[in-house]
Amino acid sequence: MIDLSKKDPDISHYKDIWVFIEQTDGKPAQVSFELLTKARELAAQRGCSVAAVAVGKSVSHLAEKVFKYGAERFYIIEDEIFADYRTEPYRDALCELVIKYKPEVFLVGATTQGRDLSGTVATALRTGLTADTTGQEIDPKTGYLWMTRPTFGGSLMATIYCPKHRPQMSTVRPGVFKAVEIENPKAGEIIREKVDFTEDQIVKKILKKVVSDEGTVNLGFYDVIVAGGKGMGSKENFAMIKELADLLGGTWAGSRMAVQLGYVPQSRQVGQTGQTVHPKLYIACGISGAIQHLVGMQTSDTIIAINTDPEAPIFDVSSYCIVEDAVKFLPKLIEKLKNTQRFGG
Amino acid sequence: MHILVFVKQVPDASQVRVNYETGTLIREGVPAILNPFEEHAVEEAVRLKDEHGGKVTVLTMGPPQASEALKQCLARGADKAYLLSDRIFAGSDTLATSYALYEGARKIIELEGDVDLFFAGKQAIDGDTAQTGPGIATRFDLPLVTYLIKINEINLEEKYVVATRLTEFGQETVKVPIPVFFTVEESLNVLSHSPLPYLIKAEKAKIELLSGENVNLDKQQCGLKHSPTMVKKAFTPEKRQRGATLSGTLDEVADQIASKIAPFLKKVS
Numbered sequence: 086m087i088d089l090s091k092k093d094p095d096i097s098h099y100k101d102i103w104v105f106i107e108q109t110d111g112k113p114a115q116v117s118f119e120l121l122t123k124a125r126e127l128a129a130q131r132g133c134s135v136a137a138v139a140v141g142k143s144v145s146h147l148a149e150k151v152f153k154y155g156a157e158r159f160y161i162i163e164d165e166i167f168a169d170y171r172t173e174p175y176r177d178a179l180c181e182l183v184i185k186y187k188p189e190v191f192l193v194g195a196t197t198q199g200r201d202l203s204g205t206v207a208t209a210l211r212t213g214l215t216a217d218t219t220g221q222e223i224d225p226k227t228g229y230l231w232m233t234r235p236t237f238g239g240s241l242m243a244t245i246y247c248p249k250h251r252p253q254m255s256t257v258r259p260g261v262f263k264a265v266e267i268e269n270p271k272a273g274e275i276i277r278e279k280v281d282f283t284e285d286q287i288v289k290k291i292l293k294k295v296v297s298d299e300g301t302v303n304l305g306f307y308d309v310i311v312a313g314g315k316g317m318g319s320k321e322n323f324a325m326i327k328e329l330a331d332l333l334g335g336t337w338a339g340s341r342m343a344v345q346l347g348y349v350p351q352s353r354q355v356g357q358t359g360q361t362v363h364p365k366l367y368i369a370c371g372i373s374g375a376i377q378h379l380v381g382m383q384t385s386d387t388i389i390a391i392n393t394d395p396e397a398p399i400f401d402v403s404s405y406c407i408v409e410d411a412v413k414f415l416p417k418l419i420e421k422l423k424n425t426q427r428f429g430g
Numbered sequence: 431m432h433i434l435v436f437v438k439q440v441p442d443a444s445q446v447r448v449n450y451e452t453g454t455l456i457r458e459g460v461p462a463i464l465n466p467f468e469e470h471a472v473e474e475a476v477r478l479k480d481e482h483g484g485k486v487t488v489l490t491m492g493p494p495q496a497s498e499a500l501k502q503c504l505a506r507g508a509d510k511a512y513l514l515s516d517r518i519f520a521g522s523d524t525l526a527t528s529y530a531l532y533e534g535a536r537k538i539i540e541l542e543g544d545v546d547l548f549f550a551g552k553q554a555i556d557g558d559t560a561q562t563g564p565g566i567a568t569r570f571d572l573p574l575v576t577y578l579i580k581i582n583e584i585n586l587e588e589k590y591v592v593a594t595r596l597t598e599f600g601q602e603t604v605k606v607p608i609p610v611f612f613t614v615e616e617s618l619n620v621l622s623h624s625p626l627p628y629l630i631k632a633e634k635a636k637i638e639l640l641s642g643e644n645v646n647l648d649k650q651q652c653g654l655k656h657s658p659t660m661v662k663k664a665f666t667p668e669k670r671q672r673g674a675t676l677s678g679t680l681d682e683v684a685d686q687i688a689s690k691i692a693p694f695l696k697k698v699s
Contacts, residue, residue, distance in 0.1 A: 086571050109598065170597075172564075172574045197598045201576045204564030208528060213658030216524075216559040231662060237446055237556055243664045250658035289573045292592065293603040303598060309694050334696040351617040352596070357555050358466055358616055366694055376446070377555075383670060389687060395675070404673040405690065407683055417680055421688035426695050 087180040087209055093187055099251035102128050103188040104156070105179070106139040106147055107198055109170065113147055115306075116194030118264035120257055121154035123221055124192060125267070127230070130223040133189065136160060140178045142168040145275070153270045160186065160276045166284050169291050170198055176205045178280050183210060185278070188252045190230050192221075195256035196303075207254045213247035214254040219261050220244075229253070239361070239380040259305050260363065302336065302352050308365045309335025312355055312382070315342040316371020316392060316411055323348055325415040326370060332422050335364070340372045356381035370411035374399025391415070431484030431586060432543055433475040435508065436531055436550040436566065437468040439492050439499035464499040467551025469506070471614045473621055474581065475549055476507035482584060485509040487542055489640075491519060491530055497637040504632035505624040512538055516641040521654025524557075528565025529651045535566065537645045547591070548611040552577055560613070567611035575604060578612045 093099075102124045107114035117137075124135045137156035139147060144161055151159050162178045179202070183191065191206075193199040195217045207214035220233030224246070230253045233244045247253040304310060311330040313323055323337070330337040339349030341356055355362055357377035367385035372378060374390070374397055382388070383402045390403040391411040400406040407414060442463045447456045464472075475486045488503040490496050491514040500511035514534040522530060539545055548570075550563035560576075567574040580594040582603060589608040594601050596615060624632075642649075650656055676683045 086568075114598075169602075172576070176568075197577065197596065200560050201564070201574075204524075204559075204561040205568045205574060207561070208525060208565040208568040211525065211658075213523065213525060214559075214561060215659060216561055235667070236558065236664075237441075239667065240446060241664055242667055244662040245659050246662050247659050288607050289575075290605045291602055292605055294597075294600065295602070296600040332696060333691065333694040335694070351615070357558075366691060368691075384667075388670075388673075389691070400675070401672050402670045405687065406673060406675040407687065408675060409680060409683065414680060414684065417684035418687055421684050422692070422695060425688060425692050426698055 087177060087184065089211060092184050092210065096249065096251045099187040099189040101133045101136055101188050102131070102190040103136050103138050103192065103252070105191070105193040105199065105202075106137050106144070106151060107194050107196060108139060108141050108144060108147065109198075111141065111143050111146065113150065114194055114196060114198075114259075115264065116196060116199070116257070116259040118150070118154045119259065119262040120192045120194060121151065121156055122265045123257070123262040125155040127190070127221060127223050130225070131189075131228055134158070136188070138179065138182055140167050140175050148275055152273045153266045154264060155267045157273045158276060159273055160278065162278050162280060164280060166282075166287060169294070171287065171289050171291065172201055172205055173289060174280075174282065174287050175202055176209055177282065179206050180209050181280065182278060183252060191252040191254045193254070193256045195258045199256050203254060203256050210252070212250040212252060212254055214256070215245040215247070216256050218255050218257050221255065221257065230255070237380070239383065258361075259303075304336060304338055304353065304355065304360045304362045307336045309333040309368075310338050310355070310362055310364045310366070310382075310385075311335060311368045311370065312338040312340065312372060313343055313348065313370045313411070314340040314372030315346060316373070317343065317348060318371070318412055320348045322412055325412070325419065329368065329415060329419055329422075332419065332426065333366070335366070338362075340378045341375075369399050369403070370415060372399050373397045374402070431479065431482050431546045431584075433478060433484065433486045433547045433549065434535060434538060434545045435468065435471050435475050435486065435488045435503065436535075436548070436563065437472065437488055437490045437499055437503055438465045438551070438554045439463070439490060439496040440465045440554050440556040462495065462498065464502045465551050465554045467553065467555075467614060467616060469502070469621055470616050470618045471549040471551055472503045472506045472508055473619050474614065475547070477619065478547070478581065478584065479507070482586060484546075485542075487512065487538055489514060489531065489534055489538060491515070491527065491534065500637050501632050501635070504635045505629050507624070507628045510542065510638065511635065512638045512640050514640040514645070518642050518647070518649065518652045521657065522652065523657035523659045524559050524561040524565060525659075526652055526657040528562050528569060530647070531562065532566050532569040533645050533647055534640050535570075537640055544609070546586075546608045548572065548609065550611075550613050552613045552615055563611065563613040570611070572609055572611045573606045574611050574613075575606060576613045578614045579617050
């Protein structure tokens with residue numbers, strides 16, 4: 086754990102916007118580049134620069150891409166002990182960088198890893214953290230970062246700021262901002278640091294890693310989500326949901342009720358106790374639309390709902406309402422789409 | 431084995447409505463419930479107690495009525511419940527909340543003995559921050575295992591736990607020394623019905639009270655005034671309008687929808 090007495094209490098000494106470059110086995114998370122793009126805009130308003138920061142066994146190869154998305158400096162800590170993500174060593178490495186280089190703003194993707202990491206980093210640094218934000222802007226008067234986040238599962242939005250503590254920290258939802266390369270990228274500065282702890286000082290050991298579909302499926306990654314609920318009637322009927330999702334290049338999901346009935350694994354649950362998604366197209370099949378489901382998907386661009394009950398609340402947020410039995414409707418729709426796919430419109 | 435579970439009482443989000451004119455939540459008449467993730471945390475703690483022996487203590491911070499959530503924990507089989515309640519905590523953000531709960535937990539350790547396993551839900555369904563659990567773990571300098579889905583093994587003699595958590599790409603199994611802090615997923619277990627003896631015990635049980643009077647607090651870290659984050663404004667997102675109801679035969683409606691979503695079709699070679 087870091088020595089807090091080394092942290093500079095004078096907040097006027099903190100400058101620049103940092104973006105955490107999340108990676109797994111050297112592969113970067115897309116949200117990192119979305120945040121670099123947003124950070125450029127914030128830095129222009131604030132009159133400061135953008136830096137990227139990565140911790141891992143091997144992250145130097147990310148430099149080119151990081152600079153393409155507008156980072157002017159890239160802080161790197163590389164060591165064998167960071168081969169796998171583990172909360173405590175990653176936290177301690179990042180805290181040491183923050184204490185030494187004093188960023189004013191520190192943005193992290195609101196991914197499984199990012200949310201695990203940022204809560205402990207912010208506490209260790211005794212600063213504020215605004216979780217799971219969807220909006221970031223600089224207050225032109227004070228220069229403070231205004232961070233907007235949905236609360237109560239999206240029923241209410243709150244704009245949060247952190248006036249007296251640095252860095253101002255925030256996790257940002259993947260997919261909110263677009264990642265855009267800069268026009269004339271140039272190589273920035275690479276700053277390498279080391280940590281002074283070793284593997285025998287890290288108490289957590291990873292015994293096994295399983296990459297699986299039944300783990301956390303990052304639903305936020307897809308442009309199209311086809312979700313089923315109780316109205317699908319059986320686990321077998323979810324074959325239609327999967328087929329439609331596949332035709333549309335998307336993924337499949339379910340409501341909490343569908344999870345409880347065993348139709349869908351919890352890792353694919355949309356809603357308050359599952360994942361929040363905002364795809365371009367969301368197709369809700371046999372889902373009535375309890376508020377805990379709606380808050381997880383109501384910001385999707387286009388919503389198509391199929392339900393036998395014309396009064397189902399899902400229709401209140403839907404762009405197209407189809408009052409039919411999804412189990413009967415989906416085969417028809419799939420047939421039509423297959424024809425279109427084969428023979429053109 | 432001593433297990434301490436941090437719980438929160440939350441408004442039942444499925445019954446919260448928004449007043450679109452004032453941009454505020456309508457909380458009146460909305461029942462308060464035990465945060466669903468923490469129902470599973472208590473369930474797990476009680477199962478582990480039944481298997482390995484020991485006791486389960488629960489702690490919440492909140493107004494006096496939060497003792498209702500504690501009673502639910504007792505009805506699930508927790509042995510003792512503490513309510514940390516003081517006006518000084520009003521308006522606490524996550525950093526101030528994790529500080530208060532940390533001090534409350536330290537008091538419980540003083541009264542009840544060392545804790546081996548700490549549990550909390552992965553997040554609360556009202557704030558959705560997922561920060562308080564990791565914050566408390568950090569203050570205790572404990573190893574943190576978030577998104578817990580399975581306790582594989584507990585070895586009390588050699589003082590370690592093997593546990594499985596969700597990651598971005600699947601699962602990982604970790605070995606951590608005791609004491610350790612877990613935040614849990616709903617899929618950790620299936621809730622059992624509270625057995626009758628627990629229910630009777632819960633009704634009679636006394637809730638232990640903690641406040642600034644019996645907990646050692648640094649007032650400079652408590653409440654709204656000493657929370658780093660502040661709310662600038664709160665507003666309601668734009669309400670979606672109900673779209674067209676498509677009419678016609680099943681075939682006609684399928685045609686209309688197919689043409690609307692055709693642009694998303696995967697290309698076939």
